[in-house]
Amino acid sequence: MRLSKEQVLSTAVDVLDEVGLEQLTMRRLSARLGVQNGATYWHFRSKQALLEAMADAMLAGIVDDLDPHAPWHARVAGLAHRLRRALLARRDGARLFASLFFPLPNALDYGEAMIAALRDAGMSHRDAAWTADAVTYYVVGHAAEEQLAAGLPDDGAPATTRLTRAVDPHRHPHLHAALAHVPAPHGEEHFDHGLRLLVNGIPASAGTASAM
């Protein structure tokens, strides 16, 4: 039974979901495929090349069916949510994405659409590109932390209580008060709060809302 490149890739993604990024191993992948551990190297030059293919595959279709007539802020927020969902769809997806250098095909499509939306907000080329970066760092950072907290050793103590125990009310009164008022760490509401911050900052940093 012959191996295809697609088969190696999709099995790798399965293994990632099962065991996480740390335990994703060329040998484990080979075992899962039922081949010897040198076999995968015929299809992917290196583990790095495989990881890049996996990262780009996660972002497949990220710019499909965008509404070009929606207002710029809705498009920016929509793209941010699409990236977030793509990263959260697979275990350690955000960290996988963050560990790679940017220019993968689907990531470029995402960047193009984001910059286009920001140009419509009246930003210069430079500001649009830099703002796209800022939004992307936020999305990836947020998703990475969310997945990191979810994947912790958890010795009977979830991330929230570990954090609560580390905070001394006298040394960190504001942090302590905040923790008492924050229901769950991260999640959609938390994400939207920060995203709104960025989007609200855009008109203040741009000229008017006309093109060019």
Added chain:
Amino acid sequence: MRLSKEQVLSTAVDVLDEVGLEQLTMRRLSARLGVQNGATYWHFRSKQALLEAMADAMLAGIVDDLDPHAPWHARVAGLAHRLRRALLARRDGARLFASLFFPLPNALDYGEAMIAALRDAGMSHRDAAWTADAVTYYVVGHAAEEQLAAGLPDDGAPATTRLTRAVDPHRHPHLHAALAHVPAPHGEEHFDHGLRLLVNGIPASAGTASAM
């Protein structure tokens, strides 16, 4: 010649600067210290524990000599810059910090100071905590990308030209135009642009600039 915990820690930081996070190895560290590779385990329970100590050491003094009378936005920006400088001071510092769960002593001091400043901007406990997270994700994400680009294989092709070559002007016109207008990738000016975005978004998301 006896080993101290501090000696192991500071040598580990030296090795990190020399070889980067990927090549930072318990065995390499031991060799550098002139001991057998089991020796370090008497001082640090695991590599993870050592990495946490390294990350927290990077942030030493991050809240020293803050001006409590400065306006809130200057304090927020100041703390963001301090975190940025701390992360950039050591090779792969941002990725080291990002790979760890939050509650380290110096990181908590940073969080406390950030939330305090945001409370002075008129934010609720919840909003202040979430905004502090957003700023931190941005700072860490930006620094991580900056260090990632700096530490690439560089086969005669720096990160910028690799990106330029990957962009097709027909498929990604906005991206292509933006690249032509962006002098250097990242750096201080790039960082300040995104930070201003976040800080500008704060008043729009908060009530008035009075406490409670």
Added chain:
DNA sequence: ACCTGAACACCGTTCAAGT
């Protein structure tokens, strides 16, 4: 063209035994 089998040069971690 595609895979096996085996090797090479590494890892983190543990632990009896020494001092």
Added chain:
DNA sequence: ACCTGAACACCGTTCAAGT
């Protein structure tokens, strides 16, 4: 208390040889 020496159970990668 602190370290050695040696082992255990792994890694990613390469490559002659097979089919």
